[in-house]
Amino acid sequence: MSKDIISTDVLIVGGGPSGLATAIELANRLEQKGEKRRIVLIEKGSAIGSHILSGAVLMPEVFKELLTTEEFEAMPFDSKVSTDVTVKLNDNGEMELPFHPPYMNNAGNQIASLAQVCKYLATIAEAKGVEIYTGFSVDDMLYDNDGKVAGVKTKDTGLDHNGEKQKNYQEGTVVEADITILAEGTRGSLAKKVINKFNLDSGKNPQIYSLGVKEIWKVPEGNIEAGAVYHTFGYPLEDKSEFGGGFIYGLSENRVALGLVVGLDYADPSFDTHAAMQIWKTHPYVSKFLKDGSIMEFGAKTLPEGGWNSMPKYYEDNLMIVGDSAGFLTTARLKGVHLAIGSGMYAAQTAVEALAKGDTSKSTLAKYEELVNASFIYKEMYPIRNMRAVMQDGMVLGGLKMGVQLLTGGTCLFVPKTIADANETQTLSDYKGVPFKERFAGKLEWDKKLTFDKVTGVFHSKAMHDEHQPVHLVVNNPADFQSSNIEKYGLSEASFCPAEVYELHTNRNSGAKSLRMHSENCVHCKTCDIKSPNGGITWTTPYGGDGPEYTYM
Numbered sequence: 001m002s003k004d005i006i007s008t009d010v011l012i013v014g015g016g017p018s019g020l021a022t023a024i025e026l027a028n029r030l031e032q033k034g035e036k037r038r039i040v041l042i043e044k045g046s047a048i049g050s051h052i053l054s055g056a057v058l059m060p061e062v063f064k065e066l067l068t069t070e071e072f073e074a075m076p077f078d079s080k081v082s083t084d085v086t087v088k089l090n091d092n093g094e095m096e097l098p099f100h101p102p103y104m105n106n107a108g109n110q111i112a113s114l115a116q117v118c119k120y121l122a123t124i125a126e127a128k129g130v131e132i133y134t135g136f137s138v139d140d141m142l143y144d145n146d147g148k149v150a151g152v153k154t155k156d157t158g159l160d161h162n163g164e165k166q167k168n169y170q171e172g173t174v175v176e177a178d179i180t181i182l183a184e185g186t187r188g189s190l191a192k193k194v195i196n197k198f199n200l201d202s203g204k205n206p207q208i209y210s211l212g213v214k215e216i217w218k219v220p221e222g223n224i225e226a227g228a229v230y231h232t233f234g235y236p237l238e239d240k241s242e243f244g245g246g247f248i249y250g251l252s253e254n255r256v257a258l259g260l261v262v263g264l265d266y267a268d269p270s271f272d273t274h275a276a277m278q279i280w281k282t283h284p285y286v287s288k289f290l291k292d293g294s295i296m297e298f299g300a301k302t303l304p305e306g307g308w309n310s311m312p313k314y315y316e317d318n319l320m321i322v323g324d325s326a327g328f329l330t331t332a333r334l335k336g337v338h339l340a341i342g343s344g345m346y347a348a349q350t351a352v353e354a355l356a357k358g359d360t361s362k363s364t365l366a367k368y369e370e371l372v373n374a375s376f377i378y379k380e381m382y383p384i385r386n387m388r389a390v391m392q393d394g395m396v397l398g399g400l401k402m403g404v405q406l407l408t409g410g411t412c413l414f415v416p417k418t419i420a421d422a423n424e425t426q427t428l429s430d431y432k433g434v435p436f437k438e439r440f441a442g443k444l445e446w447d448k449k450l451t452f453d454k455v456t457g458v459f460h461s462k463a464m465h466d467e468h469q470p471v472h473l474v475v476n477n478p479a480d481f482q483s484s485n486i487e488k489y490g491l492s493e494a495s496f497c498p499a500e501v502y503e504l505h506t507n508r509n510s511g512a513k514s515l516r517m518h519s520e521n522c523v524h525c526k527t528c529d530i531k532s533p534n535g536g537i538t539w540t541t542p543y544g545g546d547g548p549e550y551t552y553m
Contacts, residue, residue: 019322023132042152044137063341080111082226086232087233113553141197150176157170183325183344209421209527212260220254223288226250232245232246235283239394275440298459306327332384349367425533455500475515484536498527
């Protein structure tokens with residue numbers, strides 16, 4: 001046990017929108033009751049916002065519930081949505097839809113940098129007495145003698161590649177808490193542990209995910225107006241094989257936020273979302289917005305897309321899970337920030353009542369689920385609980401089934417079974433489609449003006465890692481990984497990773513294939529933890545402060 005121990009009433013792990021909303025709502029409610037409680041928030045990024053990435057077109061109403069009028073009016077929104085268009089792309093052209101698909105209307109919404117929004121929310125939380133500690137990674141849950149959650153332990157530092165202690169070794173800090181709230185974002189590493197330990201996903205569909213690759217550009221005046229929102233579907237994705245689409249948002253100061261989001265349930269072991277995004281940018285409809293511009297920033301993240309039926313039970317004794325870690329995202333909108341904020345507020349309200357009672361058991365924290373089920377979150381997510389599953393049937397049939405769900409409140413016949421993304425990947429010999437590189441032959445050379453290789457993207461993410469630490473990407477069984485992931489799947493990790501962390505090396509003399517790991521490139525999207533066949537890779541937290549350094553994402 002660590003000699004360095006601190007105690008708090010509420011511990012929040014993660015400084016994204018759900019964690020910060022939890023902290024602010026807690027502070028507000030406690031102040032209203034005249035109670036003093038210690039609230040600690042730990043964030044692994046070097047600063048609040050440095051690991052935050054989202055589209056982001058935000059629905060502002062939920063912020064009005066969280067903040068005072070004065071606080072809300074100072075929100076760092078970039079531009080109010082002024083143009084809202086959905087476009088079907090094909091190889092040779094495009095067609096703008098004369099209507100908004102269900103859930104896709106953005107009237108009244110605001111375009112923003114979620115990183116900047118989180119920085120602002122952190123200042124509000126700190127002003128209310130919340131203690132925020134950045135640059136600390138948490139890698140262990142703590143349990144009491146009864147096996148109940150008791151807090152967390154931050155990561156030991158000063159270890160070499162083999163885990164041996166060096167002169168600068170420092171043992172992690174134990175943080176004991178009456179209530180621990182996990183707000184780690186998508187595929188939270190602690191959330192994974194508690195979900196497995198307490199079987200919180202029993203009876204639920206597997207959670208499935210998408211990967212979004214995003215860039216921020218500076219462009220000449222006139223390329224796009226601030227407030228313009230364009231969503232695309234179709235090219236370069238193949239209907240029924242890949243689900244997803246692109247977004248193009250006009251920002252102030254002649255900037256563009258754009259990206260491609262692709263579901264990770266595709267079968268092709270060679271499919272490459274980063275490369276698909278570069279190809280997408282070359283389509284005339286997209287490239288016109290970027291003409292004579294230059295890239296400012298690059299990033300990638302995964303999103304939980306399974307919906308209501310894939311969400312685990314999000315509370316246990318002394319524990320609640322909020323935001324993306326619990327799966328609060330509406331796939332039809334591709335929006336989760338407002339749900340993350342809402343979940344954090346309801347968790348906070350539950351925590352205040354539990355602390356007042358001196359009872360933080362799961363029977364008391366079940367109030368969190370009651371609040372969610374009585375809220376806008378349920379009203380938005382439950383009626384489209386089968387949406388992502390039926391879209392496996394393609395845009396036409398899946399769209400029809402989606403329409404049926406909207407009429408029936410979510411009921412739909414012939415809903416395809418949801419399968420974990422890693423299990424959807426086929427081996428090289430089993431896959432009968434056209435491999436990614438053959439599909440786009442002649443389009444995979446990057447000019448470094450409009451299109452970029454992965455290493456250039458990593459440069460624009462400003463990702464940095466202490467290269468002396470133990471590798472945070474764990475190959476779970478090297479022998480099985482060699483025989484399965486490399487020999488049978490052709491190291492699909494090299495394709496799906498957007499940051500060239502995984503490289504397939506072929507010996508010139510023997511032809512033997514092996515993995516070369518470049519963990520210093522990692523942008524913390526966690527795709528490998530999700531998509532690696534046979535659970536080949538586990539993503540763990542590196543040292544605090546390591547990873548990307550986003551400014552505008």
